[in-house]
Structures are given as structure tokens and as C-alpha cells.
Amino acid sequence: MEIQEAVKKLKENNKLLSAYYHAMGVLYYDFDTVAPKNAVGGFSETMATLSEITYKLSVNEENFKLLDLLTEHEAELDEITRREVEQAQRGLKLLRNTPMEEYIEYQRVQSEANSVWHEAKAKSDYSLFEPVLKKLVDFNRRFASYAEPGQDPYDYWLNEYEEGFTQEVLDKYFEKVRSALVPLIRSIGEKQQPESGFLHKFYPAWKQRALSDHLMQVMEINRDDCAIGETEHPFTTGFNKHDMRITTHYYENALESSMYSVIHEGGHAIYEMGNCDELTGSPLFGGASCGMHESQSRFYENIIGRSKAFIELVFPKIKEMFPEELEGVDADMFYKAVNRAEPSLIRTEADELTYSLHVLIRYEIEKKLMHGELDTKDVPAEWNRLYKEYLGVDVPCDREGCLQDSHWSGGSFGYFPSYSLGSAYGAQILHAMRKELDVDALVKNGEIGKVTEWLREHIHKYGMIKKPAELIRICCGEDFDPDYYIKYLTDKFSELYGL
Amino acid sequence: MEIQEAVKKLKENNKLLSAYYHAMGVLYYDFDTVAPKNAVGGFSETMATLSEITYKLSVNEENFKLLDLLTEHEAELDEITRREVEQAQRGLKLLRNTPMEEYIEYQRVQSEANSVWHEAKAKSDYSLFEPVLKKLVDFNRRFASYAEPGQDPYDYWLNEYEEGFTQEVLDKYFEKVRSALVPLIRSIGEKQQPESGFLHKFYPAWKQRALSDHLMQVMEINRDDCAIGETEHPFTTGFNKHDMRITTHYYENALESSMYSVIHEGGHAIYEMGNCDELTGSPLFGGASCGMHESQSRFYENIIGRSKAFIELVFPKIKEMFPEELEGVDADMFYKAVNRAEPSLIRTEADELTYSLHVLIRYEIEKKLMHGELDTKDVPAEWNRLYKEYLGVDVPCDREGCLQDSHWSGGSFGYFPSYSLGSAYGAQILHAMRKELDVDALVKNGEIGKVTEWLREHIHKYGMIKKPAELIRICCGEDFDPDYYIKYLTDKFSELYGL
Numbered sequence: 002m003e004i005q006e007a008v009k010k011l012k013e014n015n016k017l018l019s020a021y022y023h024a025m026g027v028l029y030y031d032f033d034t035v036a037p038k039n040a041v042g043g044f045s046e047t048m049a050t051l052s053e054i055t056y057k058l059s060v061n062e063e064n065f066k067l068l069d070l071l072t073e074h075e076a077e078l079d080e081i082t083r084r085e086v087e088q089a090q091r092g093l094k095l096l097r098n099t100p101m102e103e104y105i106e107y108q109r110v111q112s113e114a115n116s117v118w119h120e121a122k123a124k125s126d127y128s129l130f131e132p133v134l135k136k137l138v139d140f141n142r143r144f145a146s147y148a149e150p151g152q153d154p155y156d157y158w159l160n161e162y163e164e165g166f167t168q169e170v171l172d173k174y175f176e177k178v179r180s181a182l183v184p185l186i187r188s189i190g191e192k193q194q195p196e197s198g199f200l201h202k203f204y205p206a207w208k209q210r211a212l213s214d215h216l217m218q219v220m221e222i223n224r225d226d227c228a229i230g231e232t233e234h235p236f237t238t239g240f241n242k243h244d245m246r247i248t249t250h251y252y253e254n255a256l257e258s259s260m261y262s263v264i265h266e267g268g269h270a271i272y273e274m275g276n277c278d279e280l281t282g283s284p285l286f287g288g289a290s291c292g293m294h295e296s297q298s299r300f301y302e303n304i305i306g307r308s309k310a311f312i313e314l315v316f317p318k319i320k321e322m323f324p325e326e327l328e329g330v331d332a333d334m335f336y337k338a339v340n341r342a343e344p345s346l347i348r349t350e351a352d353e354l355t356y357s358l359h360v361l362i363r364y365e366i367e368k369k370l371m372h373g374e375l376d377t378k379d380v381p382a383e384w385n386r387l388y389k390e391y392l393g394v395d396v397p398c399d400r401e402g403c404l405q406d407s408h409w410s411g412g413s414f415g416y417f418p419s420y421s422l423g424s425a426y427g428a429q430i431l432h433a434m435r436k437e438l439d440v441d442a443l444v445k446n447g448e449i450g451k452v453t454e455w456l457r458e459h460i461h462k463y464g465m466i467k468k469p470a471e472l473i474r475i476c477c478g479e480d481f482d483p484d485y486y487i488k489y490l491t492d493k494f495s496e497l498y499g500l
Numbered sequence: 501m502e503i504q505e506a507v508k509k510l511k512e513n514n515k516l517l518s519a520y521y522h523a524m525g526v527l528y529y530d531f532d533t534v535a536p537k538n539a540v541g542g543f544s545e546t547m548a549t550l551s552e553i554t555y556k557l558s559v560n561e562e563n564f565k566l567l568d569l570l571t572e573h574e575a576e577l578d579e580i581t582r583r584e585v586e587q588a589q590r591g592l593k594l595l596r597n598t599p600m601e602e603y604i605e606y607q608r609v610q611s612e613a614n615s616v617w618h619e620a621k622a623k624s625d626y627s628l629f630e631p632v633l634k635k636l637v638d639f640n641r642r643f644a645s646y647a648e649p650g651q652d653p654y655d656y657w658l659n660e661y662e663e664g665f666t667q668e669v670l671d672k673y674f675e676k677v678r679s680a681l682v683p684l685i686r687s688i689g690e691k692q693q694p695e696s697g698f699l700h701k702f703y704p705a706w707k708q709r710a711l712s713d714h715l716m717q718v719m720e721i722n723r724d725d726c727a728i729g730e731t732e733h734p735f736t737t738g739f740n741k742h743d744m745r746i747t748t749h750y751y752e753n754a755l756e757s758s759m760y761s762v763i764h765e766g767g768h769a770i771y772e773m774g775n776c777d778e779l780t781g782s783p784l785f786g787g788a789s790c791g792m793h794e795s796q797s798r799f800y801e802n803i804i805g806r807s808k809a810f811i812e813l814v815f816p817k818i819k820e821m822f823p824e825e826l827e828g829v830d831a832d833m834f835y836k837a838v839n840r841a842e843p844s845l846i847r848t849e850a851d852e853l854t855y856s857l858h859v860l861i862r863y864e865i866e867k868k869l870m871h872g873e874l875d876t877k878d879v880p881a882e883w884n885r886l887y888k889e890y891l892g893v894d895v896p897c898d899r900e901g902c903l904q905d906s907h908w909s910g911g912s913f914g915y916f917p918s919y920s921l922g923s924a925y926g927a928q929i930l931h932a933m934r935k936e937l938d939v940d941a942l943v944k945n946g947e948i949g950k951v952t953e954w955l956r957e958h959i960h961k962y963g964m965i966k967k968p969a970e971l972i973r974i975c976c977g978e979d980f981d982p983d984y985y986i987k988y989l990t991d992k993f994s995e996l997y998g999l
Contacts, residue, residue, distance in 0.1 A: 016549070017549065020545070020546045020549035020550060023527075023542060023546045024523040024524070024526075024527055024546060024550060025523070027523075027526055027527050027530050028522075028523055028526050030530070031526050031529070031530050034534070035533070035534065035727055035729060036727060036743060037723060037724050037725050037726055037727045037742070037743060037744070037745075038724040039722075039724045039725045039742035039743065040739070040742060040743035042740070042742060043522060043739050043740040043742065043743050043780075044743070046519070046781075047519045047522045047523060047739075050515070050516065050519035051519060051523060207706070223538075224536060225536050225537040225538045226536050226538045227536055228534055228535060228536045230534060240539070240542050240546075241541075241542040243536070243538035243539060243541060243542065244535060244536060244538065244539035244542050244543070245536070246534075246536075281542075282545075
């Protein structure tokens, strides 16, 4: 086959897959937001049928040959096509090297694990989950050895989720995080906490919906390109740069919850809406990695959204909407309340300061599991020991401990670090941005669009064309350096708590 | 190929098509209800890709051979499979006999016609639309001659939309309707109209949403099987009996509008939710025909929903929700107001009594167009003449005249009669139902579920297994007879207007 012809075939396949993923994405969004409850049967069946079709479109000898030919001639390809081929090969590496029966068995175990985990969590009974977790750990260790024989299995999985990252990098990263944050959090623990009870008065959902609209406007999100829905767990999904969906959940006794969900998910949406037009319909549409995606959502949520400047910008409107609930509260009090930092049990509810320690605990446990150094039976004890050591909290039950997250039940080992890396990327990006922009002044003036413009030019436009480490170099002019993150957190929280 | 093997192949193809139609249906519903405006580009592209795939799954030599083999052996098939084959053959007849280039050109003209019609309607300028309408008429006449050489083209299209119906049947039907209704409407025109201004006070959308919930509850629609959304034009779509969607539109100055949309669309949903389980994933899932579907929606909307018994059932709750707006209004006044009958210009806003005359006018025009007896240039004049003759109204402009409906711009000639047939079926069904049930007492007692149960047993469970005419025979024990419809309308409106 001629290279030109092969490229044409690749693009046709991409276009076809992109239509299927679009349909499946809308089915999923619809199911989670508006479908009636009993739609589940038909939904699952249609998703299974479409998944099988897309699977067969990628996993077949003809496609393998096509990709191998293109890889061989990669020097002749343009950058986008070259990266498309590289990503397709990355995605197929595991499947091409794993015996089919094992992979099918793994999928069966995964789906079993999901329902077992739900039950175990509801009953707070780890012993129900342990046998299936053990199977999943074994599968993941074995699959890593098929995909990259001889490589450390945890390094294989880390690289799958955050391309270019290994334990060597992450060990150093987390050691810095741990040694800086543990004493900082301890010092804050001795200080008086700011008042935050006013965030938990009654805030009716219909008024919070209006606040969401306002926040999206402040973020300069074009609503003709981005809709908002409501789900139990907020998420973002995008089909192309003109069709993004974010969701939130309104708790009527917690104003902060949906407010920061909207800003967080809005950040994810802004990232993809900023992809260059060439990526429409390409598998490279989206974010460079989980960590890079998280860096953008957390940038808007924490670095912008929990900054003094942002609170000064939006507080007058919030107070206007909730004059009684916020009587006697000023912008400074609101700023302090939404930045309240305190060791806690649940990762997804953790504050900006303590968040990475939750991730570190999971990192340490995953590493030992992948190395066969920790028996799955001993996960709860290890979990509880680490929570006590790093965060100083006692875990009362496994439901609020090692059963809280769904990731392991889905067979994901190595995903968690990207959550923390996202925050660290963000602080380094902020440092670079500040060389060119007066970020605080722009935010205070309601010119968040200018911040977004900078991010678009340095990060968003690339979609998945660049690897995360490359993007950091492009954006910041240097390699990833966690010191910016440590400094950002130390400065912000020292000032907040008067250390 | 063995018959058993052929049946297996048919069922596999049906299952696959059903997954695609499910995905496309959800894409469409999502686009119309919640997608951001600019999603249109990606939506259209994905729909086009999926349409092409489903087209190719049906329109190919292998499938033709399969269907022909099964048709040959139809005596050996069970009833559902036999009907699936018959319906597939019906659906393919046109495509198998039309030169491909012509069909592609037709699709191009159709899509052009849609945007031209929008513009022409907005500008109320028929001359813009006329040339493309002419093309569509010519295509439809020619296609009919390809599909059924020698047959009257309008008979061909009527049978496509309402299987088993011809001009011979419909001429008699409409003659009865015309000769009974024209004088009745004239007599009512001389009577005092009931007060209805209270329906047009300010009814906030959020309160109307609560009324929709209540109405769906009264109709005993299981909300775990049926969701409600909001669109410009209300519609119903269903993916299986446990995943139905209805939509409505809230006009804050017209309480009646959404109220009867919800009941109407709820009737469509109830029909499909009542299909027997064997039809899940079968192309026979749904309603027997457009007319039969409309018969069910209009049964709930008019025969039940605009009955005295129903108003007595729901009015106390409506008054409780809108005490100020309905001060001084009682159930009888409400009953009379929602049954106000008056000649008007717009079909979709017409009342129960005058509705079929709107349809008759379209039937007469379509018949002449299909026979080449009316030049497309003369459509407005003919339209206006008939509105004056049958309804006594002067058409002020084509926007409120012959440009009001989208059907012709979509290439549909022969669809309209099913709207009227639906009402006529409903009256005959009511007559049969009354032999077994005290319908008014059940409705007044809030036992609409028992009415639905009867309809399920006699109509809904069959989906598309039976033809409309067969269903009427099964349900009513006799052939379709429009006299029931005439009698129903004459009795109801004579009583309402004291004739």
C-alpha cells in the first residue's frame, strides 16, 4: 500500500470511530442526565453492541498492518498523523499482546468487580471486595508483563495514564510533597479555623442553577458550545469543540459544592473547546493526559476560583442572590471559608492543601500491590496506617477508607497520581503565566477570557498532539518541577492561616 | 441457505439496526432537548455517517436475497417474523425499484426544500417554495410509478403511510366528515362562545412543570419508563418499552397548550410502553401506523382528556395549583373552555371539531397534485378557496396558509389523512370499549389505568404485528366505520353548544 493511501485509510477509520464515540458519548450523557431509570437494559445492550463494533474496527489484522506500515514510515507523516499513529499503537499494545481468552475473562471480572465493590462499599465490608481485587491486581501485573516484558509493572501502568512518568519521577515528586505538606498541615491544625457555617445554610437548587449560569458567564464559556446538566457525580464530556457538556450536583445545604464543581468541570470544557480546529474528528481531540486535563480543571477551580481576586469578583453577585443567607459575610470571610484546610477522610471532598496526600497514600499502596509486596488482605490496615501517619486521621470504617474510590474496582492502578500531578502542573503553569500576565488583576477585572487565551495558546490548542512533559516544556520553558507547587501551597496557606 | 439460518440472519440484522436506531434516536432527542446550539455541525455529521451505515445494512443484494427467500417461505415463519419480512420488503420496495442516481438527487432536493421552506415561511413568500415543491411532486409521482407501476400514485403513497387505505376509502370517509361537520360548525358559529380568557393568564413554567408531573401520574405513566423534556415542538420518541421520551413546550400565557401536549404525547408513549415483550429489539416495536399512533394520542388528549369526567377528576388539583388565576372558575367552565370550537387557520392549533376539515383540505390538494390536476403555482389559491368554503375563514397570508406545515417540504404526500383517521379510529374504539367498560366512571374515579389496560389488550400489545384495518377489526369486531366519529363529534358539540 502507498503511504498516501494508508493515511487516507487511517483518517477514514478515525472519522468512523469518531462518529461511534460521539453516539456512545451522547448515549452515556443522556443515560446519566435525563433517561428514565429503566432505560438501563436497552442502554447497556446498545452500548455493548456499539463497543463491539468499535473494538472490531481497531482490533483486526488489517488495522495492525496499516499502523505498522505507517509507524515504519513515520518520518514521512505530518505531526498530527504521526501522533495519531503513535497513540493508536499505544492503545493497541496491550490488546495485541494479551491472549484473547484472558482479556475476555478480565472484562468479565471487571464487570463483576464493579457490582461487588458497590455492595462492599454499601456494607462497608472489605472482605467481600478483597477476592475480586486480588484477581484484578493479578491481571494488571500479568497484562503489564505481556505489553512490556521485563518492565516494572507499575511503571507500565503509570506511563499508560500519564505518558512519560515513572516511579523514579513520582517517588521524588511525592517525597517533596510529603515532606513539605505534612508539617504544614500539622501547623495549620493548631490554628483557629475560619467561620464557614454560612456555606451550609439552605440554598435552593433553582437559585444555585442561576449561580451556575453566572459562573459560566464569568468564565466566558460560550453556552452555545457548552451545556450543563445534573448528575449524582459531576463530570465533563465533549464530542467536539462546539459540543461540550458539563454536569453538576446541587446540594441545598452546601453552596460551595456545586459552585466549585461548575468551575472545575468548566475548566475541563474550556480545555477541549480550545483545541485547534484541525483536531475536529481526530482521536487527538481532547487533553494531553489525565493529569494535564486535571491541571486545567483544578487551575480554574483552585488557582483561579479559590483566589482572593476571583472571590472579590464574584462575591457581590453571590451576596445579591443570597442576601439573607450571607448577611454579615464579606468577601474576605467567604474567601477564607472556601479555602478552609483540614485533614479529612474522603479524597473527593478534600481541600486544595491536603488533596495530594490522599493521592500519595493510594500511590504507595498501588506500588506495593503491583510489586507483590502487599497482600490485598492487608490493604485496609495499610490504608488506615498511612491516613494516620500523613493526615493524622483515624479511619472509622472501610467505606470511608479503602473502599471509597471506584478506580480499583474498574481495574485502574496508576490513575490516581495524575490527580495530584494536575495540581502541580497548574502551579508551574501559573508561575509561567505570571511572567506575561498580571493574573490577579485580570481575574479581579473579570477578564478571565485573557487567562483562557494564554492557556489556549500554550496548552489547549495542542489537544493530544504533545505529551504532557513536552507541553510543560512548551508552556513553561523548563521541565516539570514540583517546587512551584510546594511554594504555591506554602505561600497561600501560610498567608491564610497566619503562619 | 436454510430457512432457520436465514431467520437467524434476519434477527441479527434487526438487532444491529435496532442498536443504531437507538443511538440515532438518542442523538436526535439530545440534540432537540439539551445539546448546545452549536452542536448542530457534529450532530449532522454523525447522523449522516450512521444513516449511511444503516442504509447499507438494509439496501444490499445479500439482504434482498435473504428477504426474497424468506418471503418465498413465509408460510413456514411465525407471525412476528413473517410480518418483519413483510415490513422490510415494504420499506425496500421503493429503493429496489428506483434508479440510485434519482434517489440521491431526490435526497438533495429534499434537504434543499427544507431550508427553502423555512425561508419561504418566514417571509410568507410562496414563490420561493413553489419551484422546489414542483420538483418534489414530480419525484413522488415518478417514484410511485417505479414502486408500483400502473397504480394510482396517490393510492401508492396513502398505502405507504396508512397500510390498506386508498382514495376509494378516504373519499367516502372525507365526504361523510365534510357533509356532517361543515353545517355543524356553521351552527356553532351562531352560538355564544364560552369564556376562556382565564386559560391565558400568567402560568409560570415551573408550576406548569409540576402540573405535567401530576398529569403523567393521573395517566398512570411509570416515570421510570418515561422521561419528559422540553422542545419547541412537542414529540414522542421511544427506544424500547422501558425507555420512552415525551416532550412539551411551556407557554406561560396558555395553560391549555402544554397540558394537552403532555396528555397527547403521553398517549403515544403509553401505546409503545404497552407493546408485548416479544417486540423488544424488533422493527415491529411501535405503533401499527401513523393513524393508529395518532388514534391513541388523540384518544387520551380529546376523548379522555377533554371529557367532562376527566376535567372533574383533575380540575380540583389544577385549581389548587393556580388558585388566583382560576378564581371564580369551576370544572364546568373549564370543561367548556378547553372544548371551545371555532374555525381557525392553523391545523396544529385547531380544536377537536374542526381539525379534520384542515386535513381534508390537504387531502384534496395532495390528490390533485399527485394526479397532475393542480399546478403547484395554483396551490395557494386552491388552499384559500377551500379554507373559505369549508371553514369560512379568509387566509391572510401563505405563512398562515399553505406554507404552515413542513410535510410537503419533506417530500411527504399522503401523510396528512392519518391525522384525521386517528381521530376517527378513536371514536370507534371508544364505542367498542364502552360495551365492556364504564369509561366515564373509571376516568372520574382516576382509574385511567383500566382504560389503558383495555387498549393494551386490544391494540398496544400488537405493536406493528397487525395492519391498522386488522386492528380495528380485532378491537371493535367490525370494519373501520367513520359514522362513530361523526356521531361522537355531533353529540359532544351539540351538547356543549346547546344545539
